[in-house]
Amino acid sequence: MKTVLKCENLHVYYGSIHAIKGVSFEVGEGEIVTLIGANGAGKSTTLNTVGGLLRPREGSVEFEGKSILGVAPHKVVSQGMALCPEGRRVFAQLSVRENLEMGAYTRPASEIPGTLQTVYEHFPRLKEREAQMAGTLSGGEQQMLAMGRALMSKPRLLMLDEPSMGLAPILVDQIFDIIRALNKAGTTILLVEQNAQMALSIADRAYVLETGRIVNSGTGKDLLNDDSVRKAYLGG
């Protein structure tokens, strides 16, 4: 299996706070890999570092064999990876359609209609709400929009930060079905989740983060049955 993303010995600081302490992990082509862990374990920090929003003080991030550490943050997306940020962060005062267009900002205008079509196939609801301001969507719809927007750049690696946050269980199921479908359609997925049960059940492989360090890793199935993981994250 080809390695798409390779992070080695990442150290990230917020000022003097040492948030990530030597994290290393890999994502292979076609995989769903998840990082699970409690609040403040460093999951989002890791993802934001890969996405170029944060700079590590030490360590390397390689995407398809090329280091992305020297790449300007706004140029990371054109390398072929997209980050769907925590809390969705859709542009509330732009329409659904305009939000999606922003997702394809780095791509030629002629390619947008085709990708838009594909995104609407995954998220028919967005098509219905095309002209609506994103701020007026429900939480689940905003999550779909945030994911659709990330897909508009046609990423080979899609990074999702807490897609289930604040959603009703039925919507969580729906979002995870879509994640699986996107993966089947050929997108490699790196997923950060607090909902460990859900994340592990769809993941090929998983890493457990605790206070800035990876403390456990394995296949999704193995970790679902792992005693320490069950105790800490799956409610016994």
Next chain:
Amino acid sequence: MLTHLINGISLGSIYAIIALGYTMVYGIAKMLNFAHGDVIMVGSYASFCFMMYKNVPVPLALLLSIVICTVLGITIERLAYKPLRSATSLAVLITAIGMSYFLQNLALIIWKADPKWYPDIFKDTAAIEIGGAVVKPVAIVSILVNLLIMITLTLFTNRTRMGKAMRAVSEDKGAATLMGINVNSTISITFAIGSGLAAIAGFLLCTTYSRLEPTTGSMPGIKAFTAAVFGGIGSIPGAMIGGILLGIIEILARAYLSSELADAIVFGVLIIVLLFKPNGLLGKKIREKV
């Protein structure tokens, strides 16, 4: 009465054009660029010098002053504000005020304190009569120019890729970066547009009032800032409505109440409006579902 009203709309149109500079920069960079009024002054001196000393034709002089202000705006942002991108808003505010005094004193050194008299470029055009009201041609030109700018800017921000990116940056810089939008260059472009508009406003202002000195930009600058807050800072139509209302109130107050107290009345109205509508007339407060 009609004459005063048209003159008010005309003055208000100039305020509106200046207010756009404040409101756009605030919307994108979340800062109050108090040096904006002084960019107007620099633009006015620039077009004045080209017309009077170099005999450059009026349209070309205006165009050159727009170019100069655009470059000035970008330079101010790069040198003074960009290094403070992550600093507290108070530090940025103080820097903006400092930049304002810097430009005024630079103008004092270059052009001296005694006022220059801006040429009346419409002196050969007769006054225009509309329904019994007689107004100067520059008043009508100001109103038309303002309308043109408003329509162009609205189309730009709603229809073009760059304009939509600007709106995205004004909402969430981090998310915009993730989309591949270069936030720094978007901020530069915003300063460029605002400063270019300042040159146009300066040209109209000085054609209307003729007197040009290093402090020419500060009072209209403050009033246009007031207009931007009045209309709802960050909102383009708000700047337009705020500017025009402010112009009308000022001219009517001057004509019917007291010319000494006109400015006090203008700011008094602002205070009253903000008491009842703290976000301004068209202030953005869309409720977001979370």
